[in-house]
Amino acid sequence: SQQGEEDPQALSIQEGENATMNCSYKTSINNLQWYRQNSGRGLVHLILIRSNEREKHSGRLRVTLDTSKKSSSLLITASRAADTASYFCATDEGATNKLIFGTGTLLAVQP
């Protein structure tokens, strides 16, 4: 079962522009993580934000978390063609730290 839904399902932008993806989830969480998946490959961890944090930065990535709205956003600034991939949010809940992934946003960055 999928916990979250991501919006938009697909996004196409030009190199240099910013890309924003949103994630909504349903239940209380320990933390929320974002992963990137290049076509046909495994997932790569991007960033983890804990439930008591509101914003986190890592390089060109900025993640926000609003637990009252059960939502998160991922901002990629100054996008590059190499950022073309699917991006998934995943919520970590319960004692076993089981990750439940969203449906993903397919980002295409045009050179």
Place this chain on the structure above:
Amino acid sequence: EAEVAQSPRYKITEKSQAVAFWCDPISGHATLYWYRQILGQGPELLVQFQDESVVDDSQLPKDRFSAERLKGVDSTLKIQPAELGDSAMYLCASSRLAGVSHEQFFGPGTRLTVL
């Protein structure tokens, strides 16, 4: 840089046949996960191991799927018999500890096609 290894990368089989996938996690990672990812969707957890013990297999179709991690290191996921609906990417991941929030490290996956 240490990586999660999976084999085979691709597997084509006919329905009703048995298939097996292998995963070798990053050395020292106590927790191992098997996910199934259907095209166009996010990964869904099938089974989670802490060392050699199963922590969560609530989404594992136990009538046809089995998983083991006998020595608490590498792991095998088996499907018998395979069905058309099992066509998907099977991903293995590992993390250092359960009970503490950690990132998961994913292998390249095994793409299964059932004909």
